[in-house]
Amino acid sequence: MIPIAETLLDWYACHGRHDLxxxxxxxxxxxxxxxxxxxxxxxxxxxxxYARFLQALPNxxxxxxxxxxxxxxxxxxxxxxxxxxxAQRAAQEVVTRFGGHFPNTLEAAVTLPGVGRSTAAxxxxxxxxxxxxxxxxxxxxVLIRSHAIEADPKVSATQQWLWTLASALTPxxxxxxxxxxxxxxxxxxxxxxxxxxxxxxxxxxxAHAQGRSHALPVTVNKAPKPQRCAFFLLVVDTEGQILLxxxxxxxxxxxxxxxPQAASDGGAFPILCSDTLHxxxxxxxxxxxxxAAWSRRLGLNLQLKALEEEQQHVFTHFQLRFRCVxxxxxxxxxxxxxxxxxxYRPADALTQGLPTPVRRILRDRxxxx
DNA sequence: AAACCGTGGAA
DNA sequence: TTTCCAAGGTT
Numbered sequence: 001m002i003p004i005a006e007t008l009l010d011w012y013a014c015h016g017r018h019d020l021x022x023x024x025x026x027x028x029x030x031x032x033x034x035x036x037x038x039x040x041x042x043x044x045x046x047x048x049x050y051a052r053f054l055q056a057l058p059n060x061x062x063x064x065x066x067x068x069x070x071x072x073x074x075x076x077x078x079x080x081x082x083x084x085x086x087a088q089r090a091a092q093e094v095v096t097r098f099g100g101h102f103p104n105t106l107e108a109a110v111t112l113p114g115v116g117r118s119t120a121a122x123x124x125x126x127x128x129x130x131x132x133x134x135x136x137x138x139x140x141x142v143l144i145r146s147h148a149i150e151a152d153p154k155v156s157a158t159q160q161w162l163w164t165l166a167s168a169l170t171p172x173x174x175x176x177x178x179x180x181x182x183x184x185x186x187x188x189x190x191x192x193x194x195x196x197x198x199x200x201x202x203x204x205x206x207a208h209a210q211g212r213s214h215a216l217p218v219t220v221n222k223a224p225k226p227q228r229c230a231f232f233l234l235v236v237d238t239e240g241q242i243l244l245x246x247x248x249x250x251x252x253x254x255x256x257x258x259x260p261q262a263a264s265d266g267g268a269f270p271i272l273c274s275d276t277l278h279x280x281x282x283x284x285x286x287x288x289x290x291x292a293a294w295s296r297r298l299g300l301n302l303q304l305k306a307l308e309e310e311q312q313h314v315f316t317h318f319q320l321r322f323r324c325v326x327x328x329x330x331x332x333x334x335x336x337x338x339x340x341x342x343x344y345r346p347a348d349a350l351t352q353g354l355p356t357p358v359r360r361i362l363r364d365r366x367x368x369x
Numbered sequence: 370a371a372a373c374c375g376t377g378g379a380a
Numbered sequence: 381t382t383t384c385c386a387a388g389g390t391t
Contacts, residue, residue, distance in 0.1 A: 038387035079375025116389050136387045182387060315375060
């Protein structure tokens, strides 16, 4: 056995997170679902979603057959919603292409939507006991520090190097080793202020020997986030129902139900546009544009009322500034619901797949809680 | 290759 | 307060 692997497995036996919900059995569906939810997501964030999702959709068949809105509702708030749409497609493929069993080779597994090399390897190692190396953020950080790799982890040559390292270090018991290196990265070899004095690899760590643990992995300075601006429409019908619009499948918040949006020039889905910085002032011209655009697009005769104060929501790669616009419907003619437009009672709206800021707006309107 | 895709915790 | 970044994958 490779000394590093043996050291890590010994450490894991004593100090590992053996109580994580997805470490209680070796069911491929449950392991795969956990891997998808944990992509770019911290353990504590994923836990409640994992329990709820598994309760509602406990196997491949249930997920494959569920309405997409139900899947997105279960994912609502967790972010990166393409994961949810891809997960359902993957479940459908497991059922139709693989007879209801997660594929047992890396080549087949990575053909599933949303399953890349690391996710596939994690599932194959844990579900089927295969010797498959992972390379997630934890493993990557541990390898970069223990080998004092100064190269930019983002560039493809460095990634190839890291994959080679990961494969070489992974022992036959990849299931245990993968968990061990992830726990070391999460508990000891943390991004900032690593706890090197508690690390089982301290005597084998090149970065520590060089006094550079805190400086690795190297980071490149990032550009400031661009700003995008949008108005959100809050229109209620005579029965107190609120109008939501389903977003296109692609792009931000894909497939989620959202307050209808517009830019100050009347353009639709402004938060998909990266090159426009629309003003958010309350002027007659802006009101005219919004009123005309929404009335036409939604098939309603709207009368705009108050504009709320500006709020913001920060994404990974841009900042959204928005204002809610209250409006009422003139006359008795209310547009019918359609595939992408639907009137919801406030309590029902909150059960749908909503982006976090929209959920916050509706929750606050529903009187707290 | 580089941009895109969410949200919240931690410091 | 701002900044960083997390069990990555897709286009």
